[in-house]
Amino acid sequence: MTNLKNKLYSDFNALTLNFTSCKNKSLEFDIQVQNLTQQQNNLMAENSQVNKKNHDLQTEMKTLTEEIKICKEQKLSQALxxxxxxxxxxxxxxxxxxxxNGWIHSQSSCYVVHNPESWNxxxxxxxxxxxxxxxxxxxxxxSEKEKVKTDKSWKDEEGNMKGFWIGLRxxxxxxxxxxGSDLTNQTWIKQQATDGRCVTSLQNREWKSVRCTEKNGWICEKKALSV
Incomplete structure (x- = not known):
């Protein structure tokens, strides 16, 4: 009888140890499952972000492609x-x-004179x-030669113009x-340079210093092409 009890006690202890071991392994498994689940969730979230970024990049690339196309078409149109x-x-x-067409060729430059109505x-x-x-x-x-040409050429046929803006202020x-250069010939305009003042030109009249906010006609200039 004693041997039987001892055997039963020994078997019970063994079962207890096995149960504890299984329980510990089950806990470890649960932890591993939780970790793997978390990793899976992280990967899914990262994948979602990558997909969104890829979608955004594709959208941006499509937009840039359209802008480049429009820009090329505009450049071609301008060139033509x-x-x-x-x-x-x-x-x-x-x-x-x-x-x-509409520009005046003089020496190495092209000029266009804008003589609009007062409202414009x-x-x-x-x-x-x-x-x-x-x-x-x-x-x-x-140069003096260019100044003479400018003063003689830019005139108001109807006597309405107060002056034509030139690139001097x-x-x-x-x-x-x-x-960016300074006016070297101070005899061209006798009035002092006061900030907020710009210069106009008109035939049979000295260059004049007026407020830059006044309304006048104007003269544009650019380099002439060599043909």
């Missing part, structure tokens, strides 16, 4: 327009010239912006041109 302006067709033959005249800044859109700038006078107490 410039070709037509500088080299118009006459009986299917292109006749190229130094300046675009512009401030100095507005006039310069208009020139910029034509790939030009307000005219810069570099006061900066830091000096008269400066649009190319």
């Amino acid at each position: 327009q410039i070709i037509d302006e500088y080299c118009p067709k006459v009986e299917q033959v292109r006749n190229c010239r130094s300046c675009q 005249q512009k401030t100095w800044e507005e006039a310069r912006e208009n020139c910029t859109r034509k790939s030009s700038d307000l005219t810069v006078v570099g 006061a900066e830091g107490g000096k008269w400066k041109w649009m190319d």
